[in-house]
Amino acid sequence: MIAFTAAEIAEITNGRLDADPGITPLSVVTDSREATPGSLYVAKPGEQADGHDFVAAAFSRGAVLVLAERPVSGPDGEKYPAVMVPDAVLAMGALAAEAVRRIRSAKAAADGVLTVIGITGSAGKTTTKDLLAGILAQHGPTVAPQGSYNGEVGVPLTVFRADADTRYLVIEMGATGIGHIRYLADMVKPDIGVVLGVGTAHAGEFGGVENIAQAKGELLEALAPAGTAIINLDDERVAAMRSRTDAAVLGFSAEGRADAAVQAINPDTNAEGNPEFDLLLPGGEAGLHVSSRLIGSHHTGNLLAAAAAAFAAGVPGRDIAASLSTQTAASRWRMERTERPDGVTVINDAYNANPESMRAALRTLADLGRGRRTWAVLGAMLELGSDSIREHTAVGTQVVRLNISRLVVVGREARALYVSAVQEGSWGDECVFAETAEEAYTILDAELEPGDLVLFKSSNSVGLRHLGDRIALPPQSVQPADRGSNLL
Template identity: 75%
Template sequence: MISLTAAEIADLTHGRLTVQTDVVPSSVVTDSREVSPGSLYVAKRGEHADGHDFVAAAFERGAVLVLAEREVADADGNPYPAVVVKDAVLAMGALAAECVRRIRSGREQRGEDFTVVGITGSAGKTTTKDLLAGIFSAAGNTIAPQGSYNGEVGVPLTVFSADEDTRFLVIEMGATGIGHIKYLADLVKPDIGVVLMVGTAHAGEFGGVENIAKTKGELVEALDEQGTAVINLDDGRVAAMRTRTKAKVLGFTAAPATTEEVEARNVVVTDEGHPTFDLVLPDGGPSVRVRSRLIGGHHVTNLLAAAAAAFAAGIPAEDIAVALSSQSAASRWRMERIEREDGVTIINDAFNANPESMRAALRTLADLGQGRRTWAVLGAMLELGEDSIREHTAVGTQVVRLNISRLVVVGREARALYVSAIQEGSWGDECSFTETVDEAYELLQNELRPGDLVLFKSSKAVGLRHLGDRIALPPRAGSAGDSAAGDAANEGNDLQ
């Protein structure tokens, strides 16, 4: 972390120091349980808890300063050392912006490069972030988010992990409304902005898909003339962002392209579900073969995006191909494949869900399931607004048309999916509806057989990712899927 004194923190955040102190925090955390000696603890208000209630616990664990929205005193009535601000989250953003500014300034003074890459899109952000971090790590000190730290809290926390030795800073940017991406981009001032796709995730919150496109495009609008906008030419709404930026535009596509774009040629998905292709970069050099270890043909978009961003940052073609071909999954519950010892295969892709990612996951299930009994265990896609029933109905129809063997729909918010599958296929026992995750667990435990392939997919709040983890364990004695396996199957650590 960049060194900031308590007085500097107060000045940058327009806050008030409760106690005069010259401490210099060594880290920033928003969870009191993650405090280590020297931490700055941010006492923000959450959906279910108020961080101010845990200030005492933070100091017991070694915090030296608190960023808070009100003064908090100890048992004797003495105020804890704190910077009191109007809004703790906005104050985090102000500190993050200053950290980026100091890193860039310091490295420029030493004649060293510093590259910030911002990534946004309705799906694939975390996968692309992980891939790009893998490429950059071989070329220099790289900082990237943990998991899906991509909002007004997660982005500053990522920045606070960087220091003067950081060569590449990769930032994932999520949004639930217009202006959110602009806010994040203004904090980190990216040199390269990557836009993956415009989908229907959070359409209800945004007020429509066009507003989603408007928000995602805020990233390329934030770039200056020296920057590079990396855009997906296979998504019409993203391709249209070419006119919204002052920066150089570098497109990527899996379709025939010009010599000025990044292209995937001769795309093949192996029997194991791994996409492979010839990567063509606009440098006039020969193509390089990428043999990805990710699961699903839809990852070609993410692989190309990472390749294009790395090329824009000056990474050689061969190094890009080697890094993309060597990486498997890095974040959990994103097409995470787990092999149980009794022959049941689990694909846990239930970290999030929208219509686009749901369709991609189901196509992958069908492709991988040739000659096997396939299960789609599906929950609701949340935050679709007035499109919810229509989109869930379309998914139910797709399950039938892809000849998925069994469908288990979990939760009333996804019932339209179950009804549409019944109507499309006149299914009987092939289609099941359960009110709860526990009911689905009992059904699967009783009916899974060796050799079955099971996909779990839903929005995060539905909790099917945890159901997938439970099913990944060895089957109980007495269940139809019984086996002699005694140890838990490898839980893996794959990605979106």
């Protein structure tokens, strides 16, 4: 972390200093449980809890300063060392922006360079971020988000892990409205911007897909003319973003677009569902073959995006192809495959879901399940607004047309999916509706057989990833009365 004194933090954030000006935090946390000796604790208000209620807990774990919106006193009435600000989250952003500026300055003074890469898109951000970080880490100190830290809190927390030795800073950028990505881009000032796709995720919050496209393109608008825009030419809305940047444009395509500088030649998947292709990069370097260890043909686009960004950052083509061929999924619940000892295969892809990723996961299930009994355990896709019923209905229809053997729909918000599958397929007990994850667990625990392949997919807050984890565990030798007692 770049060091800031308490006095500097107050100046950068336009805050009021109520502490020894020389206090110099060693880390920044927003969760009091993560505080360690020397931490700056950011007491931000949240949807479920107010960080100000946990200031004492943070200091008990070693925090030395709090960034707060109101004074907080200890049990004896003493005030904790603090910088008082109107908005703790915006103050974090200001501090992160200054951290990036100081890192660039320090690198320049030492004849070095910091390359900042921003990644956005409706699906695939975390996978692409992980792949790119894996490539870049072999060529210099690299900082990338933990999990899916991609918002106004997560991006600053990622920045605070960087220091003057950092060569590459990879930033994942999410948004739920117009202006959000512009705010994040202004904070980190990316040299390379990657736009993966414009889908229907969060369409309800955005007010429509066109607004999503407007928001995602804000990343490209933030690039300097000396920067590079990496765009998915297979997505018409992304391809149209060429006109929104003065930076150089490097397009990629998994579908053979002739105007794409980065392409997958002869794309295919092997028997395990892993994408394979010959990688075409600018300059036409021969012999670049990628044999990925990720699951699903839909990852071809993510692999190409990571390759294009790494190429723009100066990594040789052979190193790119070699890295992409060795990396496995670095973040949990993204097409995470588990082979149970009894022969059941579990694919847990329930970290998040939108219509595009749901369709891709179901196609992968069908492809991998040839000759096996397949199960789709599906929950709601949230934040689709007025399109929710239509999109869930379409998924139910797709399940039937892909000849998935069994469908378990979990939760009332996904009931339209169940109804459409029954109507499309006139199914009997091949399709079941479960009110809760516990009901679904009971069904699966009783009916899964050796050789079955089961996919879990839902939006994050639905929680099917936890059900997937339970099912992925080997069956326990317990008495019938105890089966299923380990609740979610």
